[in-house]
Amino acid sequence: MMEHGTPLGIGIVGVGGIALSHMAALRTMTSAQLVAVCDVDAARAAEVAHAERCAGYGSVEALLADDAVEAVIVCTPNMTHEALGLQVLAAGKHLLMEKPLAMTPEGARAVADEAAARGLALAVGHSHRFTDQSLAIREVIDAGEIGTPRFVRVVMNGGWIWPGWQAWVLNPELSGGHSLHNGIHIVDLASWWIGEPATSVFSVGQHATSEALEIHDYLVMELGFASGASAVCEISRGERPRSAGYLELTVVGTAGVVSRTWDAEGVLAWTDAGLTAWDIEGSAARVFLRELEAFVAAARSGAEVIPPVSAAIHAVDIAAASEASLREGRTIAIGAPA
Amino acid sequence: MTASLTIQPGYTRALAAVRSAEIGLLRAVALDVVSIGAGNALRELGTEAIDVLRAATGPTTVDLQAHSTADGGATTFLGRAGRGVVVSAHLSIVEGERREHLRAAIRLVGTHGSVLVDLLRPRLDVRTAAGTRQVPFGVPRADAPLGDAADTLAAIAESARSGRTTSITW
Structure with a gap:
């Protein structure tokens, strides 16, 4: 390079x-x-x-x-x-x-x-597109091992609420709400794995940490796709105990299931924080390295960026529609992708 | 009609944790059931799934949106039950000869903790040069009678067909 x-x-x-x-x-x-x-x-x-x-x-x-x-x-x-x-x-x-x-x-x-x-x-x-597990799941899908994907469940739950009432992330005027701030990662994964843009979103949220929150620190977004496929994307910053971390990635296809379970790294730890699943050393660093290498390739040689710009725009479309669904309590249709 | 997921020992224990507030008050329930077989997922798996969900939430009204594939092989719904409990479920059938579950798991999220139950356990993992297989252990599974969920399933199917949210009671 x-x-x-x-x-x-x-x-x-x-x-x-x-x-x-x-x-x-x-x-x-x-x-x-x-x-x-x-x-x-x-x-x-x-x-x-x-x-x-x-x-x-x-x-x-x-x-x-x-x-x-x-x-x-x-x-x-x-x-x-x-x-x-x-x-x-x-x-x-x-x-x-x-x-x-x-x-x-x-x-x-x-x-x-x-x-x-x-x-x-x-x-x-x-960046979640560049994790070891996300890439491995995509490889299984591309190899046709589970047939045509028709359901994705992504769960990324934790209890690490942002620090203090002054945090901009807690202000929907500044962050756009949880759908846009963190939810956008997982709706992008779902759309990528299903292999088509979402056409609707229905979201249910909670103010788990405090009723005074203006964002939904616990959020579940259901995506619909033109093919009839669907996805349930769940993200939380309001889990108890605060040390709780739960990650699950599942894709169900017409011929099988691929799933990244909570303990997939094979490292379970019993500490004062309770039972936790630890990441493998270096896995987080690889994410940003891959992301930057792809960006440099695009800047230097015109390689396609990852994800394509149209997908990044679509992710904003979904997340914005999710916030509208939370406000209005109904399913929101999503227009054609950019 | 009978089924066994609702009385799976681990789930029975998890339900006790909900009823005794070991995980605080219930906030969310997430269920996935994927089976090998043929036919319409909602029809084949829906009654048992509703039974499993009802065991966690109790009788309640749920405002939900459902999606189904055109062949009926997969159905998903997300809803808001009484007291704001978030309920989601995915049911699908992978075509094949063996009649068994590929995946059956439920997660109960409370205000003070969570419980994840693999409804296909307890079982041993036996790994040999010939491959890996699972061997169930413990008390043999019993079958329990299922409640009637015909109206609920019809409403879920209608939500998937119309693309609109609907209100059901289970």
């Missing part, structure tokens, strides 16, 4: 939690290099820049003016995505946007149109 001789110069906007995962992956890559970071907290940007041995800026404008920055990863809160995406693309930089692409279907299409008009790579951080 070194056709250009030099690594792709990457800038990161926003150096919060998810940016750290991208930085860790970049440290292991030869095809890309972190050259600059920026944050509204200029001191934090300077601190990270010092540790990462790159330039640090207190504004997006300053980062985009840096000629060493060829591509940008946007790691800021959801409500900033559309405007920042358009700004990055207008500056002529390739863009890897953390999910969601935007908070509205219209916003997602606006960013995608800008990238297409400028001939720039646009990828969206649907």
